[in-house]
Amino acid sequence: MDLLLPDTGLLLWMVLIFGIVFFLLAKFGFPVITRMVERRNAYIASSLQKAEEARAAVERLAQEQEELLENTRQQQGRLLREAAEAREKMLAAARKEAAEAEAHMLENARKEIAAEKEAALRDIRQQVSLLSLEIAGKLVSRQLSRDDEQLALLDRLMDEVETDRKS
Amino acid sequence: MRKTRHILFFAACLLLACLPASARAQEGNGEIDATAIIFEHVADSYSWHIATWGDKNITLPLPVILYDRESGWHACLSSRFANGAHYAGFHIGDAGKIVRDTDGTRPLDLSVTKTVFALILNALLLVLLVLSCASRYRRPDAWRQPPHGLSTLLEPLVVLVNDEIAKPAVGEDWKRYSPYLLTVFFFILLNNLTGIIPFFPGGANVTGNIAVTATLAAGTFLAVNLTGSKHYWKEILWPDVPVFLKAVPLMPVIEIVGLLTKPFSLAIRLFANIFAGHAMLIGVICVIFVTAKMGAAISGSMTLVAVVLGVFMDCLELLVAFIQAYVFTMLSAVFIGISRQKE
Structure with missing residues (x-):
């Protein structure tokens, strides 16, 4: 069998054909494909990395937003509490002030009333004295001799009246 | 279940179809020389026998x-x-x-010859496939797009050879050798696959021919030894062994023989695998015709066995076609990698 002996003609043809195929494919075929595949792999890798970075950024933003929201909520609570406290304080202060003012006014009024009353009493007493003197004058116009005695009597009568009223 | 029924139906049709064949075998003088048929197919010939229709070739x-x-x-x-x-x-x-x-x-x-003609056809097909694929990749925005059409078929194989064979086996300057390894891989794969197609223009025993595999192995031999490093040649001509072993010179002779056995084993492995695959397949199909005149029962049952076995062998050959292309490329890459070692 000459199965294991390469045939010269076939060998030459094979060298020629394989040589041409190798030349064509190694020059115009496979390097192009290999280069493009490598480039695409690089592109995919960079795209994946970018996507990962973008995802991380979005996550970070979401976290920041969450924190911001939490802060805002806390601040809001604090502000509300402070406002409530301030209102309470103001109300209390206003109430106290009003009470003081009221008390003061009452005191003043009472003093004034007392003074008025005193003055009125003095005035009435004077009027009564003068009236009594007038009455006494009219009475005395008939008995002038006993004038001093009459006035002393009147004064004593007035004192009595006053002590009676006071008691 | 439906598939099984289809297969059984198909087998029954085949049995019916081979009845006339069996009748003719009984009419004629009989003896079928399976060896002659097998060697007629696997050997080279000056013309390409496509079919026999009645008495006409x-x-x-x-x-x-x-x-x-x-x-x-x-x-x-x-x-x-x-x-x-x-x-x-x-x-x-x-x-x-x-x-x-x-x-x-x-x-x-x-x-x-038939082998040369099949080689030319397959080479044309391969160049057409790869260059039309490459022309797509030549477009400026090709790297932004996923593979499409033909490239979906070729690109995974290109990536396989580059990533699984060239990069790990050759090392850092794999890009220099990847065109050669890719050419060898696709050349062997395409020739193996077209060899399995049972009708014209396939079916030629191209990679099961020693001249073809020897040329491929010679290509690897050249790639290995023309670009070998200083360290590689020192290991062959002046290895680290006692001086009397080198002076005889026993070790250099052994190393040089080893140099030649590597491509020789590459050539023989591919040749023997594909040759044996073709021979086995035709042998299995010959069973149908050898048993044709042994009566309907034996003939029918053996035909069924031969068809089932033939389907199995064809599937196996598909696997072998890929594995042998892969093994040849991988060993070539490993030999290249060894010759590129620095220290």
């Missing part, structure tokens, strides 16, 4: 190119030599090769 004649020192160049179609005819002082000898009429010696035979 449909054959594609191929160019015969001869050079004789005395009578010069001769070129004609192989049909001139059909049925043992003599032409220009030559005829096809007993070994199936064209010899001189005078003394039976061989002239320089550059004929486009």
Whole structure:
């Protein structure tokens, strides 16, 4: 069998054909494909990395937003509490002030009333004295001799009246 | 379940179809020479026998190119030599090769034989496939797009050879060798696969021919030894062994023999695998015709066995076609990687 002996003609043809195929494919075929595949792999890798970075950024933003929201909520609570406290304080202060003012006014009024009353009493007493003197004058116009005695009597009568009223 | 029924139906049809064959076998003088059929298929020939229809052979004649020192160049179609005819002082000898009429010696035979023709067809197909794929990749925005059409078929294989073979085996300057490894891989794969197709223009035993595999192995031999590093050559010619082993020189001789056995094993492995695959498949199919005149029962059952076995063998051959292309490429890459070692 000459199965294991390469045939010269076939060998030459094979060298020629394989040589041409190798030349064509190694020059115009496979390097192009290999280069493009490598480039695409690089592109995919960079795209994946970018996507990962973008995802991380979005996550970070979401976290920041969450924190911001939490802060805002806390601040809001604090502000509300402070406002409530301030209102309470103001109300209390206003109430106290009003009470003081009221008390003061009452005191003043009472003093004034007392003074008025005193003055009125003095005035009435004077009027009564003068009236009594007038009455006494009219009475005395008939008995002038006993004038001093009459006035002393009147004064004593007035004192009595006053002590009676006071008691 | 439905699939099984389909397969059974198909097998029954085949059985019916081979009844006439069995009848004819009984009519004729009988003996089928399976060995002759097998070797007729796996060996090279000057014409391409496509089919036999009744008594007529449909054959594609191929160019015969001869050079004789005395009578010069001769070129004609192989049909001139059909049925043992003599032409220009030559005829096809007993070994199936064209010899001189005078003394039976061989002239320089550059004929486009069946194997050469199949090689040319497959080479054209391969160049067309790869270059049309590459033309897509040449577009400026090709790297932004996923593979499409043909590239979805070729790109995974290119990536496989680059990533699984070239990068790990060759090392850092794998890009220099990847075109060679890719060419070898696709060349062997395509020739293996077209060899499995049972009808024209497939079915030629290309990679099961020692001349073809020897050329491929020689390519690897050149790639390994033309670019070998200083360290690699020192290991071969002046290895780290006692001086008397080198002075004889025993070790360098052994190393140089080893140098040659590597491509030799590559050539023999691919040749033997594909050759054996073709021989086995035809042998299995021959079973149908050998048993044809042994009666309907034996013939029918053996036909069924042969068909089932043939399907199995075909699947196996598909696997072998890929594995052998892969193994050849990987070993080439490993040998290249060894010759590129620094220290």
